[in-house]
Amino acid sequence: MEKLDLVVKIGSMALIQKDENAIDYNIFQRLGGDLRPGMILVTSGATEIGRLDYLKRTGHELTGVTEQDKVDYSAQGQTILMNTYRQFIRPEYGIRQVLVEHTHFNDPLRREHIHRMLLRAAAQEVIPIINYNDPVSDEEVRKMELASRRAEGVEVVECVDNDETAEVVAQLVGARNLILLTSTNGIYLDRNDPDTLVELVSGRDLAEVRARVTELMGHCSGASRTGANGARAKLAFAMRAVEHGTNVIIGHARYHITDLLAGRVPCTRLGVNVEKQA
Numbered sequence: 303m304e305k306l307d308l309v310v311k312i313g314s315m316a317l318i319q320k321d322e323n324a325i326d327y328n329i330f331q332r333l334g335g336d337l338r339p340g341m342i343l344v345t346s347g348a349t350e351i352g353r354l355d356y357l358k359r360t361g362h363e364l365t366g367v368t369e370q371d372k373v374d375y376s377a378q379g380q381t382i383l384m385n386t387y388r389q390f391i392r393p394e395y396g397i398r399q400v401l402v403e404h405t406h407f408n409d410p411l412r413r414e415h416i417h418r419m420l421l422r423a424a425a426q427e428v429i430p431i432i433n434y435n436d437p438v439s440d441e442e443v444r445k446m447e448l449a450s451r452r453a454e455g456v457e458v459v460e461c462v463d464n465d466e467t468a469e470v471v472a473q474l475v476g477a478r479n480l481i482l483l484t485s486t487n488g489i490y491l492d493r494n495d496p497d498t499l500v501e502l503v504s505g506r507d508l509a510e511v512r513a514r515v516t517e518l519m520g521h522c523s524g525a526s527r528t529g530a531n532g533a534r535a536k537l538a539f540a541m542r543a544v545e546h547g548t549n550v551i552i553g554h555a556r557y558h559i560t561d562l563l564a565g566r567v568p569c570t571r572l573g574v575n576v577e578k579q580a
Contacts, residue, residue: 306340306341306342306420306421306424306476306477306513307340307477307478307479308340308341308342308480308481308549308559309341309342309344309345309468309472309475309477309479309480309481310337310341310342310344310362310468310469310475310477310480310481310559311343311344311346311464311465311467311468311480311481311482311483312329312333312343312344312345312346312347312483312555313346313347313464313465313482313483313485313555314347314349314350314351315350315484315485316329316483316484316485316552316554316555317330317346317351317555318327318347318350318354321534323354323357323358324354325351325354325382325386327386327390327562328556329555329556330386330387330389330390331390332555332556332558333390333483333545333555333559334387334389334390334392335390335391335392336558336559336560337391337392337395337559338395338429339393339395339423339424339426339429340424342420342429342430342432342471342475342477343387343429343430343431343432343466344432344433344464344467344468345383345387345433347379347383347463348376348379348380348383348433348436349372349375349376349379349436350375350379351379351382351384352374352375352376352377352379352380352385352422353375353379353384354379355378356374356375356378360410366526366579368562369431369459372436373436373437374410376436376437377436377437379398380401380438381487382470384397384399384431384434387431387470391429393437394427394429395428395429396426396427396428396429397428397429397430397431398429398430398431399431399433400419400420400430400431400432400433400561401432401433401434402416402417402433402434402435402461402467403434403435403438403461404461404462406459407459407461407470407474408458408459409526413474416474417474417475418511420471420474421475425492431555433464434461434462434464434467434468439502444466448473463467463535463539464528465482465535465536465539465540466539468480468482468539469539469540469543472543472546473542473543473548474549474567476547478548478549479548479549479550479551479563480540480548480549480550481526481550481551481552481553481559481562481563482536482540482550482551482552482553483553483554483555484536484553484554484555485555486554486571487499487552487553487554487567487568487569487570488500488501488552488553488554488568488570489503489518489522489533489536489537489552489570490521490533491503491518492521493502493522493533499568500518500570501568501569501570501571502570502571503515503518503570503571503572503576504571504572504573504574504575504577505575506575508544511541511544511572511574512545512568515537515540515541515572518537519534519537519538522534522535522537525562535551537572540552540572541572544572544574548573549571549572549573550571550572550573551569551571551572552561552569552570553568553569553570554567554568554569557569565577
């Protein structure tokens, strides 16, 4: 199977200035300038950016059913999200939006269709930008579909959490590295103490890495926003990537991709026989 080198995922809170209720264009500029063909970007942010845009235009937020509000915000934010990436990604490179749902990865034919498309993009000097297709996703229907497949004994993925989507994409293309960009420097033993950053989660084999991840998950609590799954879930998806041969870096979106890969900035690195940062 042909492989790609790098999948990058960025979270919603890393793309905005929370105190200002505004898009953080510095992050878009840094990330956009770093992206190259052969890389795949999995991005969150449509829902949060759509919420900010709605708030800016009307002076208030939606007050309907929470899940429906998220759908409406996401539909409003998708265009802004893609236009902003297009503004900062180098003009000689094309970008292609890829909106996915869980069904695309749970069906072998659809999964292979996405795989071939991602490989073609690399050869065509294009950067794929992947996001979960929230505007057309119905939570109750999704739950019923997944429950039915589980009842048949079939392993399934949900992909509502873009950390999971990134892990599934990394597995699909055989990525050597997966970078999870966040609004922190990585995983902490105590999220209120910056000196407790865990720089390395490694071992001689998968069993050792899994044991250390399980121990570290016991220190994790809380999330950056309502509805997010937090550091515990991020570690669980990172471990799944490691199990499929991918090294994982969890780090701050303010750093360049090359600096994170080279270990020149503080971050959390996971993998079998991964070396400590210089």
